[in-house]
Amino acid sequence: MTAEPMRLGVCYYPEHWPETQWADDAARMVAAGLSRVRVGEFAWSRIEPEAGRFDWGWLDRAIAVLHAAGLGVILGTPTATPPKWLVDTMPDMVALDADGHPRGFGSRRHYCFSHAPYRDEAVRITRAVAERYGQNPAVVAWQTDNEYGCHDTAISYSASALKAFRHWLKARYGTIEHLNQAWGNVFWSMEYPSFCAVDLPNQTVTEANPAHWLAFRRFSSDQVAAFNRAQVEALRDLSPGRDVMHNAMGFFTQFDHHDLAADLDVVGWDSYPLGFLDSFRFDAADKLAYARQGHPDIAAFHHDLYRGCTQGGRWWVIEQQPGPVNWSAHNPAPLPGMVRLWTLEAMAHGAELVSYFRWRQFPMAQEQNHAGLLRPDSSAAPGLAEARAAADDIAALGPAGAATRQAALVFSYDADWITQIQPQGRGFSALWAAFECYSALRRMGLNVDIVPPGRSLDGYALCVVPCLPHVPEGLVGELQNFAGQIVIGPRSGSRTAEFAIPDGLAPGVLRPLLPLKVTHVESLPPGLSHQGDGWHAARWLDHAEGDAEAEFVAADGTVAGWRYGRTRYLASWPERDLVDALLGRAAGDAGLACHTLPDGVRLRRAGELTFAFNYSAMAAELPRSQAGTPILGARRMDPASVCVLKA
Ligand code: GAL
Numbered sequence: 001m002t003a004e005p006m007r008l009g010v011c012y013y014p015e016h017w018p019e020t021q022w023a024d025d026a027a028r029m030v031a032a033g034l035s036r037v038r039v040g041e042f043a044w045s046r047i048e049p050e051a052g053r054f055d056w057g058w059l060d061r062a063i064a065v066l067h068a069a070g071l072g073v074i075l076g077t078p079t080a081t082p083p084k085w086l087v088d089t090m091p092d093m094v095a096l097d098a099d100g101h102p103r104g105f106g107s108r109r110h111y112c113f114s115h116a117p118y119r120d121e122a123v124r125i126t127r128a129v130a131e132r133y134g135q136n137p138a139v140v141a142w143q144t145d146n147e148y149g150c151h152d153t154a155i156s157y158s159a160s161a162l163k164a165f166r167h168w169l170k171a172r173y174g175t176i177e178h179l180n181q182a183w184g185n186v187f188w189s190m191e192y193p194s195f196c197a198v199d200l201p202n203q204t205v206t207e208a209n210p211a212h213w214l215a216f217r218r219f220s221s222d223q224v225a226a227f228n229r230a231q232v233e234a235l236r237d238l239s240p241g242r243d244v245m246h247n248a249m250g251f252f253t254q255f256d257h258h259d260l261a262a263d264l265d266v267v268g269w270d271s272y273p274l275g276f277l278d279s280f281r282f283d284a285a286d287k288l289a290y291a292r293q294g295h296p297d298i299a300a301f302h303h304d305l306y307r308g309c310t311q312g313g314r315w316w317v318i319e320q321q322p323g324p325v326n327w328s329a330h331n332p333a334p335l336p337g338m339v340r341l342w343t344l345e346a347m348a349h350g351a352e353l354v355s356y357f358r359w360r361q362f363p364m365a366q367e368q369n370h371a372g373l374l375r376p377d378s379s380a381a382p383g384l385a386e387a388r389a390a391a392d393d394i395a396a397l398g399p400a401g402a403a404t405r406q407a408a409l410v411f412s413y414d415a416d417w418i419t420q421i422q423p424q425g426r427g428f429s430a431l432w433a434a435f436e437c438y439s440a441l442r443r444m445g446l447n448v449d450i451v452p453p454g455r456s457l458d459g460y461a462l463c464v465v466p467c468l469p470h471v472p473e474g475l476v477g478e479l480q481n482f483a484g485q486i487v488i489g490p491r492s493g494s495r496t497a498e499f500a501i502p503d504g505l506a507p508g509v510l511r512p513l514l515p516l517k518v519t520h521v522e523s524l525p526p527g528l529s530h531q532g533d534g535w536h537a538a539r540w541l542d543h544a545e546g547d548a549e550a551e552f553v554a555a556d557g558t559v560a561g562w563r564y565g566r567t568r569y570l571a572s573w574p575e576r577d578l579v580d581a582l583l584g585r586a587a588g589d590a591g592l593a594c595h596t597l598p599d600g601v602r603l604r605r606a607g608e609l610t611f612a613f614n615y616s617a618m619a620a621e622l623p624r625s626q627a628g629t630p631i632l633g634a635r636r637m638d639p640a641s642v643c644v645l646k647a
Helices: 017-033 057-068 083-091 116-133 159-173 177-184 210-238 257-261 271-279 286-291 298-307 338-348 382-397 413-421 431-444 475-481 576-589
Strands: 007-011 036-039 072-076 139-143 242-248 264-272 315-320 352-357 407-410 446-450 462-465 486-487 516-523 530-531 536-538 540-548 549-553 561-565 566-572 602-608 607-613 629-632 640-647
Touching: 007 413, 036 057, 036 352, 057 116, 057 640, 083 407, 116 210, 139 530, 159 177, 159 210, 177 462, 210 242, 210 257, 210 298, 210 413, 210 486, 210 561, 242 257, 257 264, 264 298, 271 286, 271 298, 271 413, 298 315, 298 338, 298 431, 298 446, 315 338, 338 352, 338 382, 338 602, 338 607, 338 640, 352 382, 382 629, 413 431, 431 446, 431 462, 462 475, 530 549, 530 602, 536 576, 540 561, 549 576, 561 576
Parallel strands: 007 036, 007 352, 036 072, 072 139, 139 242, 242 264, 264 315, 315 352, 407 446, 407 462, 462 486, 486 566
Antiparallel strands: 516 540, 530 536, 549 561, 561 566, 602 607, 607 640, 629 640
16 A cells, blocks of 8 residues: 555557657646646557657657656557557467458457567567657556456467467476376376377367366466566566556456566456446346446455455556447437546555556547547536546545455465356356455445455455465465454365366365365256255255254255354355355354445455445435444435545
């Protein structure tokens, strides 16, 4: 948590606008309360119009103009958009999709992470930009590339990927016998005679071996991290002392962000709550109720996830939705007040920066319907005044204090790959199990930190492990030493690191905490459920036996929740009523003060402040159980409003 007030910024593309406009743009940014500006991340064709010929003049002048206005520049490396001349010199640098089709030129992200000559080119252009601007006082930070994996690009099935995968397998398994044994390749005569004989897992007749898929997913993730690391090393060399950040996305698990973050100072993320609500698996009622606000847990979930990615907990919102976007099936405008609300919510969760995407709507090309803070004719769009209002609020509030530790929620990317590879029941996903548990904790008004397995649990009263099929070393010991209440969710401990059922069956290495044996699992079709007292179990059942107490037992005897000492086991999908009941008991036993919040209202405590956010389209009253005096807003909260209480 920084002692400085949160900053505001904006994403700007000087190359899109006449140079005569830059100074006025910069002055208006400052007048709007912005102090950071991100530039350059797609500008390769303007920086290096042909191989080896650099045109720095325009960027020199743009950076100078922004700096002169008082803005700190966050400079992007332009590697998400390799220009046409480069693609033409190495046509095999493009990624191939799962059907073997090349991802062609004409948009962005058309490169394969495993293509070694392209990686060299990415380092070359990074070094060129960093040599030019690495010591420039205007440049305060770097962004590597842009949204690794966006448009489904972290995974490539190219010849370069195949070659690199075989090397990766050799390094991991040593001998082909070991690989065959680890994957269980005796099944269906899948044994390989050598590493050179192993193919990628796409294009098999029916599903490929899940262990093969998991290895390929881990490899693909490692390729992203290695690609990023090569740029980070160049930046650290040529621009020491500046923060290096990458911008992550929403509900995106194609690579392990904990690994990526190990090389970064700051994790950024791109927050588009309305686009995410419309594009992802929210039910129709929520999509309607929150169409102009976003589901109340979408932004917060990612704030808490990405804050947990770096050891230091430093994170930014580097792209904040300022109005309608262009890329979802439906693109409504935010309710008046939401841009300010999203901004202050990021502050409440400890962001150092919120930067709006983008400054001015561009009247051409793919994103012409994507709002900016300005309209294409430079008149102010609604987001501009809300950014200004948020800047005033931030100044009035001063820095938020350190967040109160209440609940830790353990999430791993590996877990999500396992449930994607082998859902066993349609829609079963470790990511969405995590989101459901997170939402339940937030409905109780709790602060949640999302942490990787093995991170210290000191200071928390409750630890929730929503779904962790493979439990990495470190977590069991951490949980055994943890004094608080523990909740473990379905399928946890059900697989080894190599995607096999563990000896002694699930929950495997978690057995010291849960003396149970999962004898069999079931996934249930829609409509088939087991009714309990105020809850129901649906979608998934881990049937277990053992010494724990059956705590949530349906009328027909089906056990949906177990308890052993301070550990609870949710043996079914976290349906809202069931997870509310089970987590409610765990939070109560943990001594956490929970609240019954009106629909759409959420809280976040930081230092002496409690922030309340009304995501509902209706007015709402803060419950009496939440003490404090408003220093911003009022306890009776209008739609899309914020209230900040001081203890
Ligand atoms: C992000 C991306 C931006 C822009 C934006 C539009 O995914 O990083 O470049 O395309 O979406 O919402």
